[in-house]
Amino acid sequence: MPQQADDTKRCPGCKRVLSLEHFGTDRTTRRKHKVTAHCRDCRRERTKARYASSPEMRERIARTSREWRATNPERNAANYAARRIHRRAKILAASARVRARRLGVPFSLSDREIGLLQSRIERGTCEITGAAFDLGPGRRFNSPSLHRKNPATGYQYGNIQVVCTLANAAMGDWGEQTFREVAEAWLT
Numbered sequence: 001m002p003q004q005a006d007d008t009k010r011c012p013g014c015k016r017v018l019s020l021e022h023f024g025t026d027r028t029t030r031r032k033h034k035v036t037a038h039c040r041d042c043r044r045e046r047t048k049a050r051y052a053s054s055p056e057m058r059e060r061i062a063r064t065s066r067e068w069r070a071t072n073p074e075r076n077a078a079n080y081a082a083r084r085i086h087r088r089a090k091i092l093a094a095s096a097r098v099r100a101r102r103l104g105v106p107f108s109l110s111d112r113e114i115g116l117l118q119s120r121i122e123r124g125t126c127e128i129t130g131a132a133f134d135l136g137p138g139r140r141f142n143s144p145s146l147h148r149k150n151p152a153t154g155y156q157y158g159n160i161q162v163v164c165t166l167a168n169a170a171m172g173d174w175g176e177q178t179f180r181e182v183a184e185a186w187l188t
Contacts, residue, residue, distance in 0.1 A: 009033060013042030085135045089118035092146050096155045106154035113157040117146075126164040128176065133164065141166040149176070 010017045016039070023035035024043065036043065051057055069076045084091070093114045100107035109117070121144045124133050134142045145168040147161045148154065163171075171179045 009035065011037075011039040011042055013038045013046075081137060084137055086118075088121050088135060088144060089114050092121075092144065093117070093155075096146050100155050105148075105152065106156065108154070108156050109160075110157075116157070117160070117162060120162045126167055127161045128163045128167045128171075128179075131164050131167075139165060147171060 007020055008017050009020060009023060011023075018039055020033055020035055022039045022041070023033075024040055025034060026036045027034055029035075029037075038046070051061075093109050096109070097107050120127070121133065121135075124135075125131065126133065126142070126144075128147075131142055133144045134140045135144070142164045144162055145165045146155065147163045147168045149159050149161060153159045167179065170182075
């Protein structure tokens with residue numbers, strides 16, 4: 001049998017030799033590296049198969065989840081709010097994908113570009129007005145929104161600005177220049 005590197009392990013399920021980061025942590029084991037016997041992929045597949053074949057297991061998981069949510073409403077609300085903040089770009093991209101299909105415009109945001117959008121959202125300010133975003137649940141005037149600089153070009157990374165909902169609605173079909181002119185006329 002060929003010698004394995006010290007930072008790799010062979011999974012008995014899929015028979016692959018993988019780096020230790022592909023295995024879960026198991027501090028109770030007597031194994032050398034304190035990782036689970038099977039890789040995460042094999043454990044995930046085994047759990048899925050067990051879950052799919054066992055209605056009792058599905059019911060037990062659903063019941064314990066319901067009980068936890070009922071006894072921990074504050075933590076549940078905090079977890080939900082945190083997920084919404086950290087996944088806001090994915091949520092906005094999913095809505096944009098549906099809108100693009102409905103409008104017949106291109107949508108070509110990759111997962112990497114959605115991650116870049118998330119970092120732009122986490123900066124916390126509108127790219128047009130500089131106003132602070134409200135990242136709480138629901139749609140507010142200062143919630144982040146995806147604005148297409150050129151509406152016909154669709155949802156492509158170079159054509160998108162992360163702006164507050166108010167600015168996006170105000171720019172509408174007329175664009176940033178018209179919005180600026182109206183805002184300047186109003187303020188003078």
